[in-house]
Amino acid sequence: MVLIKTQRDTLLAPLQSVSGIVERRHTLPILSNVLLEKRGDKLTLLATDIEIQITTATDVAAGEGDGAVTVGARKLQDILRSLSDNAEVSLMLEDKRLQVRAGKSRFSLQTLPADDFPRMTLAEGETRQFQLTQKAFRQLLAKTQYAMAAQDVRYYLNGLLLLTEGKELRAVATDGHRLAFASVEIDADLPRQELILPRKTVLELNRLLADNDEPLAITLAPNQVRFAFGSVVLVSKLIDGKFPDYERVVPATLKNHMTASRTLLLQAMNRAAILTNEKFRGVRVVLGDNSLKLIAANAEQEEAQEEIEVQYSGDTLDVGFNVGYLLDVLNNLHCDDVQWSFNDANSSALVSVPGNDRFKYVVMPMRI
């Protein structure tokens, strides 16, 4: 029975958008599979790792009948990807095997029953919904996600805090050494609610969202969140935990303010970073009248010095930082100038964008 007959890209694109979350090695074999479900002209693809589920749909030239099956996601993707761009592909279901045919190529893949495929049930209880553009949410993530912890024992840091309050959506990420905060306006007026998105969900969303003004609908449920955009629906479980109170660590008063061109600062830091100690990546930031010096040295006693002109009239300061934490923030902003504020060499510093209170980055110094 020919299930589908279509152009390669009609299948490959939706498959790639769901298969990113498929784990290569999993205790449950069916989780390496993707569910293909065909009804009429519509093909629905679904993948899951139990924590996240991604569904997408595409129109395909009608085959003979309807059907549903699960098949190895990576294998199917590798096959489609290695076919020529304009290849016409047909999928056939024959005796529990999925036959993939294109030109003179034949592939026979084993399948597992669609009924066995685990699906996340939609959470019961009160839900709230709001909408913003894909671009706005993607930028919110881009400005904060790099500060997430990766494998911290404080498991709630291995994710990103989303917080709604009034007409504002805030995102906060921290690994305990630095913290990134960004906010954006939304179309609903919501009570205060916090949730922690798992790291993998954040990275996946960042991969899937487009940089355009198409809408993204977000539905918050008690222990689940749902993102609908384009033809994709992503449902993710949440990290059950209490995110630390980020407002406590954003310094309220700062006395020394420096303003500099983001690009100049970034370039100087990239150069200085070459000779920082590979493990600790410490760089000394020396501030004087309208001047900022960067000094880096590595274990082999090699040394780099950079000096750039900045606007600064505060105390003379000599502060150490992990250069990686500074590069992260400078790389993920797109403004012309950045402001960098300090109290002294031992307390947190604040990186912000002049005239924009929707972004804050707090970073602790490093004693070098």
Add this chain to the structure above:
Amino acid sequence: MNSIRRIAHLDMDAFFASVELLRYPELRGQPVVVGGRGAGRPEPAPGGGWRFARLGDYVGRGVVTTSTYEARACGVFSGMGLMKSAQLARDAILLPANFDAYRHYSRRFKAAVAAIAPCIEDRGIDEIYIDLSAHGEDTLALAQEIKEAVFAATGLTCSIGIAANKLLAKIASDLDKPDGLTCLGPADLAARIWPLAVRKINGIGPKAGDKLDRLGIRTIGELAAAPAPLLIGEFGKSTGAWLHRAAHGLDERPVVTTSEPKSISRETTFDRDLHPRHDRAALSRIFTALCQGVADDLQRQGYACRTVGIKLRYADFRAVTRDLTLPARVDGGGDIRRAAGQCLKRVPLEQKIRLLGVRASGLEAKTPSTTPTAARQGELPFDPPS
């Protein structure tokens, strides 16, 4: 690695025993065993010369460190208990180990090789790998030159194996011992390597060897013929794949010229098995001394460690190890003793103990001024989570 490499493995012949023979040349041609702790020190004999101890007179628990080829002919090999080996060669001469002398000759032979071929990986007191790829000369002539230089500097012979990688070079150096020189080309794999026992591959020890034996795989050739999926199924992905590659003579490991130590350890086998409770005081004293010894080694070599571990061998020869990783690096005897004490609390202490060891790993070099250790990343002042 695109171009074919030329890697030499140089192994000193019966190194410790040979160094002893330099000192006591009158023992040449006799079975000589080096081992034990201090026992058997030669005494000046009346009328000149030395009076040597005989293996048959030894009482104690020491093991053979090295034996001369004459002693090996009687069946006495490194690692054997001295009293057990005495049953095989009663009249063999016993000499105590003299590590200062071995280190001295070790430095000399390495310096002699380095003068000819500087790309050397130090593999211990008596063996090195040498990367000869960059040398233009004929391989055999170069190897002969190295052997002569080693002999000129030390009066000792060595065996050299040369092949396309470290794995094969190591096997090759063992093919024609002592004073051997073996050069393996691509065609020699099937003829000279495959008939050898799998245990000739450096990395296949008793456990893997026994397991292969149960699978009916005894020679390297049989291992090469075994399907890779079978090996991966039996030994896991990385070991299985490695076995398959090793049997086909494949090994891409580079010759690593500067090596940082991975760990520093001290251990001791007791003169008699000690009981955790009844011999508590003695054990505690030895334990503290071992920790101090490790601390001394660390400080002398300029390292501090993040992980402290202990090793125990019980009277029934079962061994256990325990590790503890510390929040900050340490190099002091007291700190190491405390961490090792924590480890000791995690092992069962019901039966007598034969051996105790302390090990420092996770080593970090202490370099002055820009020292990474002084670098300390500040923490954001969140409230501690309730």
